[in-house]
Amino acid sequence: MRQLIIKVPKGNKEEILGLVADFKGKNTICLSEEQNDVFVLFLPNQKVNNFLQHLDKYEKPEISLIPRGVITLYPPATDSPEQVADVQPKSSxxxxxxxxxxxxxxxxxxxxxxxxxxxxxxxxxxxxxxxxxxxxxxxxxxxxxxxxxxxxxxxxxxxxxxxxxxxxxxxxxxxxxxxxxxxxxxxxxxxxxxxxxxxxxxxxxxxxxxxxxxxxxxxxxxxxxxxxxxxxxxxxxxxxxxxxxxxxxxxxxxxxxxxxxxxxxxxxxxxxxxxxxxxxxxxxxxxxxxxxxxxxxxxxxxxxxxxxxxxxxxxxxxxxxxxxPPFLRKASMNTELTEKLDSELDKIDFIEVIKKDVNFTNTIINGEPTVSYEVTVLPKNTNLSEKEIKKAIIEHLKKNLTYQDSNIHEVYLINVAEE
Missing domain, CATH: 1.20.1080 (Glycerol uptake facilitator protein)
Structure with a gap:
């Protein structure tokens, strides 16, 4: 509910009270001066704009709108919870x-x-x-x-x-x-x-x-x-x-x-x-x-x-x-490339992946943005040397790590951990 104070020329009291009733106003107070009637009333939020439009027919109405929520309580007392819970959007x-x-x-x-x-x-x-x-x-x-x-x-x-x-x-x-x-x-x-x-x-x-x-x-x-x-x-x-x-x-x-x-x-x-x-x-x-x-x-x-x-x-x-691509989609491409990298690394059975990371850099190589694949692995059940493990991983990734955008430059950093 919103509180309004309006002042209209004297002689329109009954019309204003009827208008307030039509717009579901509550707890209205009328004060009379020598030339004007002053009304203090409370309207549902959504009724304020249309109510004020109807005041235009009165000569030079004065209006004060208090933009604060007001809780109005009126008989019967048993309806108070519903009255308080009636929360409406503000008027336009x-x-x-x-x-x-x-x-x-x-x-x-x-x-x-x-x-x-x-x-x-x-x-x-x-x-x-x-x-x-x-x-x-x-x-x-x-x-x-x-x-x-x-x-x-x-x-x-x-x-x-x-x-x-x-x-x-x-x-x-x-x-x-x-x-x-x-x-x-x-x-x-x-x-x-x-x-x-x-x-x-x-x-x-x-x-x-x-x-x-x-x-x-x-x-x-x-x-x-x-x-x-x-x-x-x-x-x-x-x-x-x-x-x-x-x-x-x-x-x-x-x-x-x-x-x-x-x-x-x-x-x-x-x-x-x-x-x-x-x-x-x-x-x-x-x-x-x-x-x-x-x-x-x-x-x-x-x-x-x-x-x-x-x-x-x-x-x-x-x-x-x-x-x-990939100029304005690097953030989401990082996630997509990480998922693809994880999928391809799972296919290599002689390593255990310890850590993986994919990042676009601001470096341009051969006119293309650069993406860095950094992987740390632990060898398992293999007699391959560290150099051979790195070579095998890079060759597998170059062959299988395809993406919908071909205009990116890929670099690889493979780390082989030891137990």
Missing amino acids: LEIYLGGIQSVGSIKGLIGYSIAAGIIVWIGLYTTTVFLLVAAMLVAPFAGPAMNAALATSAGKMPLLKSSLARYGLAIGTGILASFFMTIIFPLETLTPLMVEISQVSKVALLLPLISGFAGAINIVQSERDSLVSGAAVGILVAASLAPPVGLIGTGLYLMDWEIISSSVFRVVLQLLGIHLAATLVFYFYGKVTPKGVRFLQGSSKMTWFTSAFVALSIAAMMYWQFSQ
Whole structure:
């Protein structure tokens, strides 16, 4: 339930009370002044927007909407549990106005972006994973992401432009912070964590879709109906953006175009995926539509055009990702190649596999990306020498370790352990 305080010209008391009853309002209080009647009432969340639309026929109504959940109790007392359990999503008006209200100041946006860029750079530089989580807490990416999706679902181009501008400012500031940190503390090569994070998986689209869905659901749901805090959802949105943003700054310093291009690909894909998923939630679940929010009057054409553009852009990026192997699928290819390696090693009966590892490197040999197979084995029931064991394993792997992409350069490191 939401509490509203409305003021209308005197003489409309009975009509307002009837309107409140029609919209299932509860515990209404009426106070009279010399020229106005003031009503304190409580409405179900989903009734607020339509109720306010009906107030337009009264001359200059004054409205105060308190965006906090209220528990209303009324006779019979035996129905109190059901009354308390009636939790509805927020009204479309509250969702939209709440998004605009959360914009915040530019100074705060820049400050948090600088802080996030520095923290993520330190985490990448020192290979400290928990600092990446800290950067996700600080990064101010969730607000512009949700506001851009709200703008698309509502068909409001000015809000979309301002949200995209804040997006660009936050991301650009984070990149510059990482770039200047690399200048202050020069790097000559990428750290292992940087290499790992730079690799893109073939399922990379799932993270922004889930992030956008979770972020929008958190905004639409009533606070007592939300099982996850807003801060946790903000981390989920930033998790898909903060690390690659930091990598772009470092990649620019090192002039490593593979790192730059893969990180830019991830950032753009994350933005598009978050935007599409959140827009769908706001439009269909939150009822934030061009004609569905009081005062709004958005453009339906803008909603559908922007949504179609985002969907087509995602499709184009997916086509590029899967048509350029293995450039943008190294993370998932590591897992797939490890499975194939394990399968082929099981076929060699004179060794016991102690350890195996597959990693793509940033080294280009003969114009092809390099994948390293590192295997540690223990000989069993064989009179072969260490050199012969290594040769036999490598020959078997070269012959049988085939993959759908032929344009990768394979190197082998075979270690023979002793008991």
